[in-house]
Amino acid sequence: MTTEVRPGLLVEHALGYLYSSALNTAARLGIADHLHDGPRSAAELAATTGTHGPHLHRLLRFLATRGVFREDDEFRFHLTPLAEPLRADSPKSLRDFILSLGDSIYLDPARRLHDTVHSGQPVFEEIFGAPFYSYLAGDPVAGPAYDSGMAAFSKLVSNDVTAAYDFPENATVVDIGGGRGGLLRSILLQHPKLTGVLFDLPTTVEHHVLDEPALAGRWSVESGDFFEKIPAGDIYLLKHVFASWPDADCARLLAACRAAISPNGRILVINGVIPPGNDPHPGKTIDILMMTLLHGKERTLPEYESLITEAGFTVSQVIPVSPNATIIEAVSA
Numbered sequence: 001m002t003t004e005v006r007p008g009l010l011v012e013h014a015l016g017y018l019y020s021s022a023l024n025t026a027a028r029l030g031i032a033d034h035l036h037d038g039p040r041s042a043a044e045l046a047a048t049t050g051t052h053g054p055h056l057h058r059l060l061r062f063l064a065t066r067g068v069f070r071e072d073d074e075f076r077f078h079l080t081p082l083a084e085p086l087r088a089d090s091p092k093s094l095r096d097f098i099l100s101l102g103d104s105i106y107l108d109p110a111r112r113l114h115d116t117v118h119s120g121q122p123v124f125e126e127i128f129g130a131p132f133y134s135y136l137a138g139d140p141v142a143g144p145a146y147d148s149g150m151a152a153f154s155k156l157v158s159n160d161v162t163a164a165y166d167f168p169e170n171a172t173v174v175d176i177g178g179g180r181g182g183l184l185r186s187i188l189l190q191h192p193k194l195t196g197v198l199f200d201l202p203t204t205v206e207h208h209v210l211d212e213p214a215l216a217g218r219w220s221v222e223s224g225d226f227f228e229k230i231p232a233g234d235i236y237l238l239k240h241v242f243a244s245w246p247d248a249d250c251a252r253l254l255a256a257c258r259a260a261i262s263p264n265g266r267i268l269v270i271n272g273v274i275p276p277g278n279d280p281h282p283g284k285t286i287d288i289l290m291m292t293l294l295h296g297k298e299r300t301l302p303e304y305e306s307l308i309t310e311a312g313f314t315v316s317q318v319i320p321v322s323p324n325a326t327i328i329e330a331v332s333a
Ligand SMILES: C[S@@+](CC[C@H](N)C(=O)[O-])C[C@H]1O[C@@H](n2cnc3c(N)ncnc32)[C@H](O)[C@@H]1O
Pocket: 133, 150, 151, 154, 176, 177, 178, 179, 180, 199, 200, 201, 204, 224, 225, 226, 227, 238, 239, 240, 241, 244
């Protein structure tokens, strides 16, 4: 059986980095925000953004080929559903995440993918002189930019994850490697009898988002290395944490959780799960990022199950929430 291939498609794939760069440029210029109140020509947008009109027109025409913005017969560009999250104040804004994905911490290792595939090792440490999270913790620009990008990425699913899981009435929820605490905030807001602990590296928790009147007295923040100490609690969240670590480190982390968790406690591993087959899936893309940055990887459900059972837990529920977030609940075996 022969499958029709659009002429030029392979070359377009090879030039895919231009699409990523164009998206980043549009995000930096705030084009989606400028289109929020209605369509505008490239010349008008260029005057607002202080850019070169004909070049901006070419940039937007290119993005429109992928559904990011749409040009009409009068040469005005419109916001599209795909472009909406590029707006800074969209409730589903991904702008900070997309901006952070244009940082050299991601781009420089991606250029060395060939070396990574040869050696089986990430190239991040060789380029930046420190492992990924140590480097971020020591860099006052790259660290906060990463945290803010992660917070934007996670905000998309926080409420859905909260709604999808049947939290008990009274319990302490500990978000391990919880970033700035967006998920914990959503859980505590929707469950007034729960208390929470946010645990992450000191430079990350410094900018936490828990300080608001509705949550007063129900949360605390702790910082440190999760391989060394885990705060006591009943429900441990590990959201988008395992993907950064190889199996041996995930096992160490689960052992540390096992030592600290209350007798009937539960662990919620929350991550995208790679499905079988050839279809596109965000986990398959993020997996390549992981490969260049860290020793971790994205995993299939059987891979998560085996990590969990080998650590002395049983998988009690699997709740798919979105392509980037499946909740895998584990209880003591
Ligand atoms: C991929 S981010 C996930 C953040 C958050 N759970 C979310 O889903 O948005 C991984 C988090 O693990 C934290 N982290 C990495 N190594 C750590 C360590 N040794 N101890 C504590 N936190 C760590 C990072 O600072 C980062 O916030």
